[in-house]
Amino acid sequence: MEVSNTVSTRPAAGDVSGILEAGTAACRLYGPSKTNVADIARLLGKSPASIYRIFPSKAAILDAIAGRFLETSLRIPALTVDKRGDAASCLEETALGHHRLMSEARDGDHKMFCLVVLAAEGGWPSFLRHLRALQADVGELIHAGVASGELKPANVDVAASCFCASVISLWDPRLIRAPLDVQGISAHALVSFAVAGLSKI
DSSP states (O other): OOOOOOOSSOOOHHHHHHHHHHHHHHHHHHOTTTOOHHHHHHHHTSOHHHHHTTOSSHHHHHHHHHHHHHHHHSOOOOOOOOTTOOHHHHHHHHHHHHHHHHHHHHHHOHHHHHHHHHHHHHTOHHHHHHHHHHHHHHHHHHHHHHHHTSOOOSOHHHHHHHHHHHTHHHHOTTTOSSOGGGGTOOHHHHHHHHHHHHTTO
16 A cells, blocks of 8 residues: 555644544554545544545555554653663663563554554555654664763764664564564563673674
8 A cells, every 4th residue: 555644735733633533443443454534534423525635545544543653652752861871771671662562552452553564564654754763762872872981883873773673673563473582582682682782882
């Protein structure tokens, strides 16, 4: 499914929010693949045409729903390194925290998790923004760790990219459909290994 993240008009924020809330409810009722614009309109008490005046397609609505879910439910707030230097522990907490939220969605909010899987498989703008936001958070923590002398990488951007790539199996819904421990590697061990590398570069 090709996704356009362009909204066709400049609607009131409340109109967009209402559509996304109804769309989220429809996804949880029917699943993302079976949800259609008529379902969303019915939950809102509006016509499908009124939805299309704001979003150009079902794909755009699903992308927006996925984006809001990723931002509000699958991303922990950015952590701040204090003056004593605790970038390593903040990186561990960030990586494991995002993994925990994704795992909880997999186990407890399955239909929304399926939507996130679709977003990842389709390279939707919402999922790509999510990955960029995670990498930006990691980059901020590494930068703070370098400033305090706790971490060693000379190129923060490269280090952030490498760190994220090394723990992507904890964050990508396509890779955590089954528990990580099947190969005998715990999430904590993987994150600890990745963080340790930043203090030795």
